[in-house]
Amino acid sequence: MTIIRMALVALLASLLYGCATPVLLAGAAGGGTMAAHDRRTAGSQIDDQVIEMKAFARMQKDAALAKSENAHINTVSYNGVLLLTGEARTAELRRRAEEYVVNIPKVRKVHNEIRVAEPAKIGSRSRDSWITTKVKTKLLANKAIDGTRIKVVTESGTVYLMGLITRGEANLATSIASETSGVKRIVRAFEYLD
Template identity: 45%
Template sequence: MKQTWQRVAMAALASAALATQLSGCFPLVAGGAVMTGMVATDRRTSGAQVEDEGIELRAVNRVQEALGDGVHLNVTSYNRQVLLTGEATTAEAKQKVEQIVSRVENVRGVHNEMVVGLPSSLSERSTDALISGKVKASLVDARDLISNAFKVVTERRVVYLMGRVTQREANRATEIARGVDGVQKVVRVFELISEEELKRQLPSQPAKAEGAPVKNGT
């Protein structure tokens, strides 16, 4: 019963994210198609969470001022590492977006995953929102993971995973996401921490399982 309610809640969040994405032909979205973790179990400090929200808003506003409706952009910041997804009409516009965002105060790094081309269709964004919901639900079902440690962003069936996680968690979450129907590729944008660091940060939520370390990557 608990998992059923969790899935219902996630579906509602996915719908809300989709509604935000479809607000215009070339929307700029702070947070993108993201299923965010609850503040209570977020591994960032409260200050970092507030800063990430500020980074997203500043980035969106500055790109809007510079490029207007020339791009469909989603900005997702996690611990000051910024993920850019969406579409730009030209390679120059894509590069310009990255330059603008990299200059936003307190940004530590920018991962530019934008595609050069026409903006995704309503149908494609709907599919992406559903995939994000399925991935998040699958992470909830995994007994060896803390699902709220992850952010999930989906663009054109490519799933981007973000969070401060151990190598074991990164590997496990990637395996789960790859097994979700409709996912074409999984890209990891993690900040890796050790199992010992995780236990120090979350003494009430220790790592639930041990595994061999794996290299972070796509």
Template identity: 40%
Template sequence: MTRSTFTPTVLRWTAALAAALSLSACAPLVLGTAVGGAFVATDRRTSGMQLEDQGIKLKAANRIRDALKDRGHVNVHAYNRMVLLTGEVPTEDDRAAAAVAAGQTENVSGVVNELMVGLNSTISSRSSDLLVATKVRATLVDARDVMSNAFDVVVERGDVYLMGMVTEREANRVAELVSTISGVRRVVKVFQIISEDELARKLPRPASPAASESSTQP
């Protein structure tokens, strides 16, 4: 009888890739904290901020679409009011116009413009980025010393952009982990750095023994 040689990590990559490939090929290649369900509880943003970021993302994308029309392929990402632009545009003027449009969106605190001037990425390139993104997420899930749901992961042309509210220690550790993954060309940290004390205040507090006992009383 032949035994399977798939490791848990490979199985996770395969499952994530299969799920992602069922989506439109034009969808942004983003794997990160979801708004809804159990993921909300581990997101370091408040639920209100998560909703605000979703609004910023949609509004900024609409502004950019109005400014550029059908020129280029622009992905908009938002985390804690910081906007990251990735993708491709045909000219430097378009690149600048996209950043201006995003920056004029209500409640945006800053724009990181990583748009490349050139031809739109190919389906093959986007598929390759999708595979890299699933590897990154699986690596973060497997790591024992980081909280994977604290990070949003964006992959574009082999460049991995990491977003989130993290400590300097977490930022350096995750960048180190990601840089060792095959297919990763560059790691770009788009983090809001917080102190260890701030992190401790954001983490869920464990229930006290007294509270646990009272909850089990009839």
């Protein structure tokens, strides 16, 4: 598959399934480059992908959560830390989403950032994808930080930053994200090395 095709698939997936996917655009051109810079082991990277798939699958078994008019939930895992973002119409649906994922093998912690609100429309998701792309591009362009080590997720203008990094790197990444147009709030879900 060509790089352009991979990028188009990633963009389409981001629009249909969530706002975390645009990071694939940055990785599509670099192939294994991002994996080589990642501080997680190869096994942890695979575990994170499995966690994301299992979390999504478990929530889809719940008829109410599976309906797009009731919930739009994204699952992102980094080093066994699972981030849930999106919207659920009720606090009960928000609670149930977390309940389904908390006992997935190798999940060490769950950040439940699901908002109780009407599920976001495609326009909002597209804006979030664009914000993620802008933040990730700025991180990758900054020579003072290795942007491949930071996962960026945007939901309703809130940027979530994840990764295994130092506090100095976290502060720089936060500063870069905060200077990006469209960012309303930043949530740091980092694990610190120092």
